[in-house]
Amino acid sequence: MPSADNHTIIFQPSGLSAQAERGAILSDAAIAAGVPISLPCGGQGRCGRCKVVITKGQVERRSEGKISATELEQGYALACQTRVLSDLEVFVPPIEEVLIRKLPTEKKAEKAYELPVACEWASHPTLRKIHLQIEPPSLLDNTTDFERLSRELARQHDIRDLTVDLPTLRRLAKALRGADWDITATLEMSTWTNPDGPPRLLDVAPGDQTQTLYGIAVDIGTTSNVVYLVDMVSGKVVDTASAYNMQISCGEDVISRIIYAKKPGGLEHLQRLVVQTLNGLIDELAQRAKIATSDIHKMIVAGNTTMIHLFLGLDPEAIRLEPYIPTVTHPSPARAYELGMHINPDATVDCLPGVGAYVGGDITAGVLSSKLFATDKLSLFIDVGTNGEIVLGNSDWLISCACSAGPAFEGAGVRSGMRATMGAIEEVWISAKTAEPTYSVIGDAPPEGICGSGMISLLAEMFISGVMDKAGKLNRTLDTPRIRVGDHGPEYVVAWASETRKKTEDIVITEADISNLIRAKAAIYAGFSVLTRSVGIELADVEQVLIGGAFGKYIDVEKAIQIGLLPDMPWDRFHYLGNTSALGAYAALLCSDMRAAVVDIANKMTYLELSADNTFMDQFTSALFLPHTDTASFPAVMRLLQSVGQA
């Protein structure tokens, strides 16, 4: 018979139970019951991984960190921060599996992505398929093939002034006769440069093929390329595929690519490599969808300004050198055959417009798909990719800048850095008592290095646990073998060689690495500061922070705030949006209003060149501390530091 101070706790869905005294910590009871609970932060209440739902009984929550107000209402609690006050029934959610982030080919699953705003794309589509039965020519009606087709479109569908380019014209005679004059014509009704037409004939196929119509939305990232195959009849994404940009072999960041492009034949080589990458993805998608690549009749591309220059074969040299001038930011639509794309040769390849050398069409696409362009809320959009681009504004105005954060968070320029693939440490927890780390690795494999999100996590943990001070110096007075002076100066050992895959070298972070990372985060934060100050507002006034980009998907906001990479504000103001660039391209592919909106966004957006701003250097210098020189801007972080005795 249980005493008044002895409570029974039943854990669901396993049904396992434990006895616990009043005031006991719930996570200890779970461990006693044999219920697997994730405690990577060692029970400090900082990681939020031990979240459970109290379905019956009473508890005392020592900390409500990592739990939103909604979750609180639903009974959520952190097991490590919860005291038992009565008999309990506790639901333990399944432990989240570690994300395998080696850019797998996503499985075929039709998705209707939401368009950023309501758009009547189906009522005035940019592409149309029309089934036509045409009277064959005779001696008495000997109009040419093209005129005959045009005449029929005018008669039956009131479509006039049809144009055609050479590739389709070259196939026309055979296509009409091969189909016995019963054909489906694919027409491009408009492009953004010709919103009112004239319509252009893209293809002639036999019989009625009006049920299917395909386009692709493409994100050309410096590191990864992504292709969405879109069914232009239903508006759904039929399938997606992604791969590393094959240009990586010529340089990991845009600057090294631009330098590579200067070599004889270098630009042409880079152009071919990205086309090869995309064609590989397109072939894969077409095969899975059982369509011909020539059935893809439109392509919208989002990418940063350098990637677009390389894709179009434009000389990028002037982008690299002050005053950083692209050849063009609003390129006119090109044709697939001009670029060597494996889609219908006459298909329009339309690159979304950018704003400047370092704010490209990937960002305008992001502003579209994140709905920033249509919101009343003062919003901050950040795309954390190989560069860090920031946009501040709302539906009325937009200002942007690019922070040359450098590739530190991409794993380059850091001793143990690597890309976010199998074997990368992606999350770290450090005990404040022992300075011992716990980490998780992508693919649950032995570690080989540390990726961007791992770096942020590591930096935050070293700082909060006192392993490192606010200037990024390691605390060499701590009694731990993990802090030592190596060949490259002071360093912290994250994983011993014996734990690693190769077993040859410890995985370390040096003070020099830390300095690089702090400079990178400082550049981004200084970007926020300069951008907000340039329009006379405070960072705290920002109502939402929209996080896009491949890397952005995996950032832990709490950790990013702790190191002062992101501003310190309530977590519910942050929104992860995934690949905002590809999603913007998808919206622009489907809907000409959305495509026009991207032009508005690009035209409306001011570009602030940080290197020309005389407050940037001050802001940057102030941000070279953890979390920041201006601690008042980081109240939550300061509270945490106080709670762990570091401030």
Added chain:
Amino acid sequence: MPSADNHTIIFQPSGLSAQAERGAILSDAAIAAGVPISLPCGGQGRCGRCKVVITKGQVERRSEGKISATELEQGYALACQTRVLSDLEVFVPPIEEVLIRKLPTEKKAEKAYELPVACEWASHPTLRKIHLQIEPPSLLDNTTDFERLSRELARQHDIRDLTVDLPTLRRLAKALRGADWDITATLEMSTWTNPDGPPRLLDVAPGDQTQTLYGIAVDIGTTSNVVYLVDMVSGKVVDTASAYNMQISCGEDVISRIIYAKKPGGLEHLQRLVVQTLNGLIDELAQRAKIATSDIHKMIVAGNTTMIHLFLGLDPEAIRLEPYIPTVTHPSPARAYELGMHINPDATVDCLPGVGAYVGGDITAGVLSSKLFATDKLSLFIDVGTNGEIVLGNSDWLISCACSAGPAFEGAGVRSGMRATMGAIEEVWISAKTAEPTYSVIGDAPPEGICGSGMISLLAEMFISGVMDKAGKLNRTLDTPRIRVGDHGPEYVVAWASETRKKTEDIVITEADISNLIRAKAAIYAGFSVLTRSVGIELADVEQVLIGGAFGKYIDVEKAIQIGLLPDMPWDRFHYLGNTSALGAYAALLCSDMRAAVVDIANKMTYLELSADNTFMDQFTSALFLPHTDTASFPAVMRLLQSVGQA
């Protein structure tokens, strides 16, 4: 002391003189004086080659044939038909040198060809060069290269909405910086499909290069290709070059080319061959003019429908088969780089519109340059090339047809036929008394065969001299070794083997050859007949006959009338216009009004498909006699036949 009946004749400019009795034939006196006089017809008054000017004294003209009214006023006379009535002073024009027609490269000689009608081309040119000094970019003015150039054009010249294609865009960054922002921009202000622009940037060159601006006008003939290099500032033709169409190796006429195009890779091969031919000519012209081929910024092409299909790479198969349908007759302008042309890659390549499968842009160009489109006179235009195209009309209406005359007049399908090159018999005279021929050969070389004009001449002479009857049968009762029965039936020997270059074979014309030629001339004449009757007029109502085309230049109208190839009307109604196709392309190149006029011509022109006309066969059959079954239509020929005792 001369008697009253003995006169002194002084020949100028040689100063040679002779004595002659009253009534003597002037040509005999010339021969006596040692003055070289050309008498290829043997003094029958039919060739007009012995034309002289009587500058003093009196003569009696037995015949005024071959002399126009104007010439008569000026004192011209045929030496072989003129009797001496007093002392004379006679001017003997230099004997015309035999034309060397082996398509020599014409010597560089700037020519301002007359435009068909007054055209203010210089006040609204389709191409413009503009010298611009552009403020270089800075951090505070970091507009892109293309926007900067566009902005400057708008500011300084009010030129807006500039567009650009990839090839020029790819060169832009280097071109601007290489020129230190002091550049000459070449702009295409309009094309026929975009008469109001927007302007398109074609080129950026360093410094002020506004003094020069080049375009080319091209005639793609089945046999010969011609390129005019045009100075678009002065409007003058700087230089011209011509060569055989390298496609000849794949077939001599359009039908055999179309059949060749069906082979795997055949069409692509033919496309490359014509481009190779043109590029060779362009390279040659550029070298002589000391310009880069990339300085050529526009190209207008005239050619028959099949040639245009092959040049653009369009499948020509349906042109050959009933109901004879081209893919297109008004092709949209293409770009030089799409076709592989050695001119500025972004230059527009604009093919003039045609009317149907067998009336192409060479004919609409001819209707333009011949001024038929702007005349009140009822006119007949004929382009005698590998095919015979005919247009009837005036500034109000136009009707056309194509006579599948076949290649007989081009030297093919005739035993001793050859093209009009060195060694071809081009003119023949036959003595009615002896049936012996006299002939002239291109290049004054030993003969090798007979070209088209030689065939017409030979046929006419055989007919007029009685060697052959009106049905084309040889008169085998004549006492001459030249008429005999050979391996291929009855034949007439034009040149004995010993006279020829190879000395192996006699040059003959067989009755089968004659039949082929008669069918060819009958097809053309039937074309005239059907065309005129289709609009309810008589051939005799035609006020002028405009003869264009490469072959047309060399036809002897008199002989052509004698065989019934051309209608029997006063010679002053016939006008030789040279290469009307190239001249039309030149006019359309220079002047957008002229370019628009070609579209009007093509749209206005009715195409009469002869094989669908039920009177054609009758007309054709009637024309299978020399000159024609309806002798009343050939009064002058009938008079001649009477005068020589053949009728």
